[in-house]
Amino acid sequence: MKLTWSALAVVSTAMSVVNAHFQVAFPEVRGPFVDDNEPQFCDGYTEAANRTLFPLTNGFITWQSEHPTWIAGVMISTASDPTNFTYFHTSSGADQLVVGYFRGSGTTGLCLSVMPTAAGIPGVQDGANVTFQMVFNGGDGVLYQCMDVTLSSNYTIPSSINCTNPMGQPPTNSTSTMPSSGATATIVNGGFLGLGLVGILAAILV
Ligand SMILES: [Cu+2]
Numbered sequence: 359m360k361l362t363w364s365a366l367a368v369v370s371t372a373m374s375v376v377n378a379h380f381q382v383a384f385p386e387v388r389g390p391f392v393d394d395n396e397p398q399f400c401d402g403y404t405e406a407a408n409r410t411l412f413p414l415t416n417g418f419i420t421w422q423s424e425h426p427t428w429i430a431g432v433m434i435s436t437a438s439d440p441t442n443f444t445y446f447h448t449s450s451g452a453d454q455l456v457v458g459y460f461r462g463s464g465t466t467g468l469c470l471s472v473m474p475t476a477a478g479i480p481g482v483q484d485g486a487n488v489t490f491q492m493v494f495n496g497g498d499g500v501l502y503q504c505m506d507v508t509l510s511s512n513y514t515i516p517s518s519i520n521c522t523n524p525m526g527q528p529p530t531n532s533t534s535t536m537p538s539s540g541a542t543a544t545i546v547n548g549g550f551l552g553l554g555l556v557g558i559l560a561a562i563l564v
Contacts, residue, residue, distance in 0.1 A: 386505065
């Protein structure tokens, strides 16, 4: 019986690794990561929660990935309690983006540069309650995590939270859509900086 349970534990651990997708570390997400729910809106959390301060300019999102290559982007809602995807769309139905979709690589120490006001989205201003929804595809479907924040021109992210290699850029095209597959998508925007640094490091090592 003991053997059976440890075998089950091994299988369970292996499955959780397989199912793991991506996890945001900063700013705080709506609730504890639930990998089975990550294909759903806001990782399954439909109500705003754990609202924290976020800078009006020069912000970033730190995160990690279990997939070595991926496509990522960040949508924004200016509603105080966005409960479904409609709140993250423009009036024309496109994804409302603060980080345009781009292809990148890496698993740890990842961060996305977020300039909330750069896209010129109405309502993105000092004191506004907004929600970021990070969108990710590492090859096993589109995944989501949400961060409810209050934008503040007086707030600076503590130096203890590191973003040494920011990736992503403000979207230049508001109609950008999430590529349907990590394998075939083209680089929509950004991403070259991080990949370029990896290339330089590889060149040095060689
Ligand atoms: Cu995954």
